[in-house]
Amino acid sequence: MGRHNTAATRAWIIFTLALLAANSAALIGQTLKVTRPPDIKNGKVVYNGGCIACHGSEGKGAPETSTVFKRPDTWPDFTKCDQTTPEADSAWKAVIVHGGPSRALSPIMPSFGDLLSNDQIDDVVAYMRGFCRNRHWPRGELNLPRAIVTEKAFPENELVISTAVNASGAPGLTTDFIHEQSFGTKSQLEVDVPWVYQDQNHSYNSNIGDMTIGWKTVMFSSLRTGSILSLQGSILPPTGNTKLGGNGTTVFEPFAAFDQLFRTNTWVQFQMGADLPVNPDITPQHLFWHTALGQTLSPDHRLGRQFSPMVEFLATRDLIDGAKTDWDVMPEMQVTVSRRQHIRAAIGVRTPFTDTAGRTPQVSFYVLWDRADGKLWEGWK
Numbered sequence: 001m002g003r004h005n006t007a008a009t010r011a012w013i014i015f016t017l018a019l020l021a022a023n024s025a026a027l028i029g030q031t032l033k034v035t036r037p038p039d040i041k042n043g044k045v046v047y048n049g050g051c052i053a054c055h056g057s058e059g060k061g062a063p064e065t066s067t068v069f070k071r072p073d074t075w076p077d078f079t080k081c082d083q084t085t086p087e088a089d090s091a092w093k094a095v096i097v098h099g100g101p102s103r104a105l106s107p108i109m110p111s112f113g114d115l116l117s118n119d120q121i122d123d124v125v126a127y128m129r130g131f132c133r134n135r136h137w138p139r140g141e142l143n144l145p146r147a148i149v150t151e152k153a154f155p156e157n158e159l160v161i162s163t164a165v166n167a168s169g170a171p172g173l174t175t176d177f178i179h180e181q182s183f184g185t186k187s188q189l190e191v192d193v194p195w196v197y198q199d200q201n202h203s204y205n206s207n208i209g210d211m212t213i214g215w216k217t218v219m220f221s222s223l224r225t226g227s228i229l230s231l232q233g234s235i236l237p238p239t240g241n242t243k244l245g246g247n248g249t250t251v252f253e254p255f256a257a258f259d260q261l262f263r264t265n266t267w268v269q270f271q272m273g274a275d276l277p278v279n280p281d282i283t284p285q286h287l288f289w290h291t292a293l294g295q296t297l298s299p300d301h302r303l304g305r306q307f308s309p310m311v312e313f314l315a316t317r318d319l320i321d322g323a324k325t326d327w328d329v330m331p332e333m334q335v336t337v338s339r340r341q342h343i344r345a346a347i348g349v350r351t352p353f354t355d356t357a358g359r360t361p362q363v364s365f366y367v368l369w370d371r372a373d374g375k376l377w378e379g380w381k
């Protein structure tokens with residue numbers, strides 16, 4: 001037990017590099033915004049004509065003495081990159097076209113859909129992007145819909161409650177309480193506390209599982225090509241009960257996450273890493289390779305509610321001689337639930353399709369709350 005199977009490791013690495021190479025080859029030449037490059041000068045004209053009275057010449061908001069309205073809590077300061085870069089252009093566009101209430105924001109923000117052309121709105125959005133002067137923030141477009149298993153590259157401010165229930169065999173479920181907090185332009189802290197419940201020969205046992213504490217850093221991101229690459233290092237202290245699947249030894253989990261968005265709103269997310277226990281005699285080392293392939297669909301020229309069907313391909317392999325690779329497939333769907341789109345939910349079914357003995361299908365679902373966009377009870381209507 002616990003001895004490295006070097007041939008398998010090598011094959012794995014070659015497979016991974018080949019996939020990454022194939023993927024980057026597909027990217028060469030892609031530019032997300034091909035339709036029409038926005039005219040920033042014209043955007044300024046539009047801004048100075050219709051927006052400056054409320055939003056001010058620098059995007060911080062006009063002096064309070066010159067505006068009569070009471071500022072809502074969510075009042076935007078467009079020079080604050082930490083607040084503006086997570087918002088996709090489509091989110092701004094929805095508010096400009098349909099007014100504040102379309103995203104459960106203040107009705108003081110008028111709708112300009114009838115006053116401005118589509119091009120004028122694209123131009124004013126491009127001009128307003130210039131209010132944030134720091135180019136190091138990854139852009140919110142690259143924050144792809146969260147897959148149930150595959151971890152994404154984008155640093156988040158989220159709270160997620162995610163449950164996986166055995167669909168056959170002995171009843172059992174695991175619920176993860178996941179807190180993600182971004183730091184600065186490129187980093188994110190993640191804390192995941194699982195709660196495990198199992199029926200073991202009619203004795204019902206529940207316990208906290210192995211916690212995860214992780215630190216993620218964005219290595220590269222580009223809105224132009226639609227790509228983002230991050231590295232994460234995690235530590236899992238053995239807080240769980242080994243009878244309920246706990247590792248029984250501290251595990252280190254490094255991984256790389258690479259996400260790619262295409263012009264068609266199709267995207268793919270890769271996550272590759274290893275679980276490296278301090279004592280591999282207690283629980284074996286293993287490698288994992290996760291892929292999520294999906295498409296975001298949204299009515300009203302992508303300004304409405306988002307539906308993201310996707311399928312995950314999940315592989316794990318113990319690093320011991322003669323171990324087989326376990327493959328699972330997981331079709332799933334994520335939808336934006338609240339009007340502001342800061343509450344989202346997903347459901348999926350994870351089915352083993354190789355080495356299926358003793359592995360049960362699971363139904364998984366989660367609810368997530370993007371805390372940067374408002375409180376849990378705000379933004380519904």
Ligand code: HEC
Nearest residue numbers: 050051054072074075076092095096100105106108109124
């Ligand atoms: C009458 C005042 C007023 C005018 C004119 C106005 N806005 Fe606004 N705008 C607001 C207010 C108030 C909010 C904040 C709504 C909230 O947060 O509840 C807002 C919010 C926004 C947001 C949403 C930012 C976010 O937090 O997601 C965008 C984008 C925006 N305005 C763009 C524009 C553009 C572009 C124009 C000109 C074409 C414009 N606004 C004209 C008052 C105005």
